[in-house]
Amino acid sequence: MSQWQVRKEGAVEVLALPNAAEVLAGLRDGNFLPTDEVKGPTDGDWQPIETHPTFAEAAADVEPLPPEEVDDTHLDMNPLIDVCLVLLIFFILTITYASVERAIEVPEDTPEGKGTPRVEYKDIKDRVFKVVVRMDGERPVIKIEDKEVAKEQIFKEMESVINSTGRKEMVLDRDKAVPWGVITAILDAAKGNQVHRIVYNQRKRD
Template sequence: MTWQVRHAGSPTSVALSTSALVEALRDGLYETSDEVFDLQERRWIPIEEHSEFAELVEELDSLGESHHEEEDASPDMVPLIDVCQVLLVFFILTMTYLELSKALLLPQVPTDTPEAIPRVSRQQVTQTMIVVRAERQGGQDRVFVEGEEVPISELANVLARVARQSRKNEILLQDRGVSWGTTVKIIDAATGANIRKVHFTASSGP
């Protein structure tokens, strides 16, 4: 049987056989809300309301529901990406805070009273401590180990070598006018050289 078929409300129509119309509906060329011309009633009727296509419409509706269920089952990655971005920002801020805390919470030498300042003799310094001096010269922080200037990048290796050769396991740090960042780098270098104890002179600090 041949049907006159048109999109809902369209003034133009095409002639399709029943099988061709079924294929067109399955391929999405036509919707069940589009219309066929009923020769008996002499009027246009929506396909979904025509008795000849009742089973087909029911089949198409069930396929549509299955398709929607499959789409709904697909994971939505957008919330997961948003959470990952929030966690990344959190970790970056946390690391920045820890670095600032490390720079700000440096040990302070009490100077309120003479008795509050631990005193060591020159002999104790010579026998047990590596003397590290940091000074601000020419707009730059310069570091000296036992009187010899050492680049910050090589400080850990130099301290490890000096500690091994001299058998000293403590540092006496004199940091005059340098930034806290430089002081932190010196302490980190001492830790990298396996030197756990750093003493500050009473005049240390910027």
């Protein structure tokens, strides 16, 4: 039985095939390259498939795969996305801080550096309504104009007081131990009701 031998160009390993048709099939399927070497049963030496008389015509029809083109216009968006995410987080934190800063009036120091002058309630009681927050054990007690209200009712009760009295300023009298979440709810309600000014009176817990 005649036998054909195929090897990679310059390689030692040899693949034996029963006939030329198998070599031709391997060439067309891409298993062999036109530059691989072949040796037939009557050949005296190895020669490239593309120059062998039996396969030269078929090898010419096999087009080499085009080299992969590098797209120089491709833009890697990952660094840009990372920068945008960092800027987004920065803007969110900045806006959040600015909102809290607008909601809380920070007392200004006097030019003499003596601190904020004390405000007496009797001097402003005609234009303010009073919100008192105390701790009853572990439970915060909220009173608006001496009326105890639940945390969920702060906005409506404050709205009712403002509509009935016309007072748009507020005195917030609170214990130091009152949770910040309760204070935030009161400040949000005041902002929603367009309170013009908030005067703070903080007391230490007994």
